[in-house]
Amino acid sequence: METKQKILIVGDVNGKLKSFFARIENVNNKTGPFDLVLCVGDFFGPSPEIAELGAYKSNQKKVPIPVYILGPNDEATARFYTDTQNGDICENLSYLGKRGIYCTSSGLKIAYVSGVEAETATSKSVPEWKFTRQDVQAVRDSCFASKSNMGDYRGVDVLVTSQWPAGIRKEVQEGSKQIAWLANTIKPRYHICGLNGEYYEPPPYRTQPDKNTQMELATRFIALADFANRDKKKHIYALVLTPVDKMRILELIQKTTDETVSPYANMNFGDEGQNSGRERSGDQYFYDMNAYDDSRGNKRRSQGNNRISGNHDPKRQKPAFDQEKCWFCLSSGSIEKHLIISVGDHFYLALAKGPVNDTHILILSITHIQNASLLSADQWNELNKFKAALAQFFKDREEQIFIYERNYKTGHLQINAIGIDNNVAWKIKHVLEDKSEEHNITLETTELPKSPADLPQKTPYFVAELPDGTVMFTKQMKQFPLHFGREVICADNLLNCEEKIDWRQCKLEQEAEEAMAQSFRESFKPYDFTV
The missing domain is CATH 3.30.428.10 (HIT-like)
Incomplete structure (x- = not known):
């Protein structure tokens, strides 16, 4: 089985279904084949071309590559997710769910969180288009579940969210602190999101070792613009990835010249209840060997x-x-x-x-x-x-x-x-x-x-x-x-x-x-x- 996988990631489609399906088929024919497509941000938008889906649902047309989308971001778009069968909207078009981890056949691990952060982090009655502290903690727990020993964690391959994390860019004030905490904790190689209508790709940042991993892992953050936007901002991104669990350590931790410190390094997550004993940041394995009796x-x-x-x-x-x-x-x-x-x-x-x-x-x-x-x-x-x-x-x-x-x-x-x-x-x-x-x-x-x-x-x-x-x-x-x-x-x-x-x-x-x-x-x- 081929270890590497080619994936396409697309920004907010906003209901432009006809041009979206045509575009990914064209890209796949020219530079593919791709294994799957991930859509971040708002897939349906307020007025999607729902009629376009009819031909796909009746098998008159076929989506050329498996496409996975995130959930709704507001009440207006939530109704388009009701007609699904175990997440499948039609053949090769699937809704991932509110949060979780999707593992591909080659072992690629894709963590995801749909929607926007709820105003009350611990509310038990939040709408389906909002996520809570419990949701991001569940994703964290799923990422660590396969870890055999403390210190062995290598991160995940991709984290996809609709909402931006707080702190990633000073100009973006509406970012989610919960997403920032999750990205800082699970250490994805790539964190990709949408919703803001902007393409933004800063240099990769490197996290410090902690109790879960002794490695300094790097994350590349990518925000994609709206699909087919008039300003021609980047809205499609191609990645060729080897799963982190199959990479050599030297490749995984190799540094680049343009790296920056983590945007979350000095972020105070306060009383979020998430920096508990399990997540003690900064646990190191060195001691002052000159101070002894x-x-x-x-x-x-x-x-x-x-x-x-x-x-x-x-x-x-x-x-x-x-x-x-x-x-x-x-x-x-x-x-x-x-x-x-x-x-x-x-x-x-x-x-x-x-x-x-x-x-x-x-x-x-x-x-x-x-x-x-x-x-x-x-x-x-x-x-x-x-x-x-x-x-x-x-x-x-x-x-x-x-x-x-x-x-x-x-x-x-x-x-x-x-x-x-x-x-x-x-x-x-x-x-x-x-x-x-x-x-x-x-x-x-x-x-x-x-x-x-x-x-x-x-x-x-x-x-x-x-x-x-x-x-x-x-x-x-x-x-x-x-x-x-x-x-x-x-x-x-x-x-x-x-x-x-x-x-x-x-x-x-x-x-x-x-x-x-x-x-x-x-x-x-x-x-x-x-x-």
């Missing part, structure tokens, strides 16, 4: 089963963090994309900057997560899949994988992975012990963590995974050497390249980095489960 952390190491547990400090505040400047967020403008090897749903692989050798790899979270202890179950599982794939890759090269994470004075989860020749891999533990003694650090040995809960929570740590499946770790991070992991790798009895301990001393020209990354990318393909 080292002596307290050392005294409270867990006993018994040797879990690498830590201590929660409810008073610790989460600092603001500019993700645009993060070197490792995949959506950041600072990332060097030529280093990227493979991209999954939650993690990606990249060649290390200033690599120790040509197979020195970083496993990085796509979105801004501070450390591995804060991962969800799905994220943890994918992290382990990448570790296993790299382990097999190195094994086939007669090497054993050495993995470590330093959760100290770093803002983004980054895990180093490197292959050590089979003949010397057994020395890794001894080198770790020697280097820790040299820096007066106590390393403890334990079993491999089975879940994020087995790692220190909100507490600095260093964790090294040895080829034999054991782990050496410490929470003794006061004055911890930032290059400790590389000191171990570069030791004279392992890779014997101590001149490369500081990554800044072995940076490569971009051309060399590109060649090295491309070489690893090709070699890793047989092991890459994301391909």
Whole structure:
């Protein structure tokens, strides 16, 4: 089945049915075929060409493409929706309903809200051409219903409404605050509406991560003018879409140069009752790793089963963090994309900057997560899949994988992975012990963590995974050497390249980095489960 779908979106038809059907047939023949047509705004208008529908209802004529329309926007047009059979007005012409989600055969998700906002948001007796808070909340709930875990939400493909959202344009005062809240919450890739008789397409805006998604998703707002308007303002829009659930993460979060901040970022939804605990905006996954009591952390190491547990400090505040400047967020403008090897749903692989050798790899979270202890179950599982794939890759090269994470004075989860020749891999533990003694650090040995809960929570740590499946770790991070992991790798009895301990001393020209990354990318393909 073809994943991509071609759809046409048309502004207020206003009852010009004969020219509308002729126009979409013409467009379909010239630039189609299209899979469906969505009509926003007022489809029938006050005086529609109802007689034109007779030929379609009697099957003398056929609507060339499936057409889906929104509901009435006032009392005068509501009467034209009474003669429907389960939403079908005639073959290939259907009324979507007051609100909901329409899913196409390819998986495209189209959220919709008909009508205009009711004056009293909680009224139980509003007319059918008005929507309430309960209506937009129902759409929100439907969008989140298929989400398997908190943080996994990717947005919907299209949101179609008749009424404009409040705040999208200063000149438009009659926009709906409920629609603004819905668009801000469900994060559609496209939000398209009508009713105002204007074509308006500002640059896309990007929303911040929240409890429902860790990704910075972008929305493109499009308002269409009336169909066949005299001023020839744009009233038909064509889209070719791959469903968000089938897109690669890199495509979904890739930024453009003309993006703006969300028009709803500073909007106060007040006592609308919709920013409840479920919608806490701004939930982030990073903590100030410099604010801690080292002596307290050392005294409270867990006993018994040797879990690498830590201590929660409810008073610790989460600092603001500019993700645009993060070197490792995949959506950041600072990332060097030529280093990227493979991209999954939650993690990606990249060649290390200033690599120790040509197979020195970083496993990085796509979105801004501070450390591995804060991962969800799905994220943890994918992290382990990448570790296993790299382990097999190195094994086939007669090497054993050495993995470590330093959760100290770093803002983004980054895990180093490197292959050590089979003949010397057994020395890794001894080198770790020697280097820790040299820096007066106590390393403890334990079993491999089975879940994020087995790692220190909100507490600095260093964790090294040895080829034999054991782990050496410490929470003794006061004055911890930032290059400790590389000191171990570069030791004279392992890779014997101590001149490369500081990554800044072995940076490569971009051309060399590109060649090295491309070489690893090709070699890793047989092991890459994301391909």
